[in-house]
Amino acid sequence: MSIKTDKLSFYYSQGTPFETKALDEVTLEIKKGDFVGIIGHTGSGKSTLIQHFNGLILPEEGIVKIDDRNIKDKDLKIKLIRQKVGLVFQYPEYQLFEETVYKDVSYGPMNLDIDSEEIDKRVRYALELVGFKFEDIKDKSPFDLSGGQKRRVAIAGVLAMKPDYLVLDEPTAGLDPAGRNEILSRIRQLHESGITIILVSHSMEDIARLVKYIYVMYKGKIHMEGTPHEIYRDSEELKKIGLGVPQVVDVMKALKQKGIDVDTNKLTVEEASEEILKALRSRQDV
Numbered sequence: 001m002s003i004k005t006d007k008l009s010f011y012y013s014q015g016t017p018f019e020t021k022a023l024d025e026v027t028l029e030i031k032k033g034d035f036v037g038i039i040g041h042t043g044s045g046k047s048t049l050i051q052h053f054n055g056l057i058l059p060e061e062g063i064v065k066i067d068d069r070n071i072k073d074k075d076l077k078i079k080l081i082r083q084k085v086g087l088v089f090q091y092p093e094y095q096l097f098e099e100t101v102y103k104d105v106s107y108g109p110m111n112l113d114i115d116s117e118e119i120d121k122r123v124r125y126a127l128e129l130v131g132f133k134f135e136d137i138k139d140k141s142p143f144d145l146s147g148g149q150k151r152r153v154a155i156a157g158v159l160a161m162k163p164d165y166l167v168l169d170e171p172t173a174g175l176d177p178a179g180r181n182e183i184l185s186r187i188r189q190l191h192e193s194g195i196t197i198i199l200v201s202h203s204m205e206d207i208a209r210l211v212k213y214i215y216v217m218y219k220g221k222i223h224m225e226g227t228p229h230e231i232y233r234d235s236e237e238l239k240k241i242g243l244g245v246p247q248v249v250d251v252m253k254a255l256k257q258k259g260i261d262v263d264t265n266k267l268t269v270e271e272a273s274e275e276i277l278k279a280l281r282s283r284q285d286v
């Protein structure tokens, strides 16, 4: 079970003077249970790629398969793919429009062939998954919530469709540090609850904190791929294509060069701080 692309290419405004090659032979496989980051600077093709994952854009060159079914298969209902692969766009809270949280989250399931009891169950499940108490939140107006809370409601709207794969496009964009931490810890919990997560970001810090595997996009291609540690090892290459490494990576490298024995696999701020303290204590420097 996976999302698979094979030599997927895509052009905007093909055949016109404005033709742009947005994807260039992208081949990848994201298996069920994975926690994957797609990173790249603006215009590298991330949004175009993820729109292929749920059939918002149908492949023109190359193949997209969801759970081994070709997305262009005539017998395959695209509605089913949209249920399987939930896409949370950038600033999803702009799409909240109902007067209560309950109505907003139930909007998607209402269009499915399920009864009101099942809809109710799903709304409860989705709101609890993103960390709300159902009774406390259901009758509130989405517009009275904080930025981070609104975004969690919008994510719940996608989760209420019970997707197997959840694709989040820049989920922390525009949030203050508290809202950002709130969203990132919920995303981690969603993955722990068994949902496959594909996190699109240009923030190395966010990616480092969460994902197990990274695809780096550059000019429509998968330029690098590997575990966070493998990717950050090549910081020179990342800098060349306009990406940085998380600050902790630079700090750990500098310490190592000074002969302080730290485990450079520790990539989150929390882990790295602990590692640095441990190393310093063992040298009796502190």
Ligand SMILES: Nc1ncnc2c1ncn2[C@@H]1O[C@H](COP(=O)(O)OP(=O)(O)OP(=O)(O)O)[C@@H](O)[C@H]1O
Pocket: 012, 013, 020, 021, 022, 040, 041, 042, 043, 044, 045, 046, 047, 048, 049, 202
């Ligand atoms: N609707 C469109 N019409 C024409 N060109 C487009 C369109 N959408 C994207 N592009 C172009 O396709 C390329 C890839 O864009 P895409 O939005 O997929 O990149 P991205 O990595 O998601 O960028 P961002 O981080 O800014 O969202 C860019 O050169 C972009 O200008």
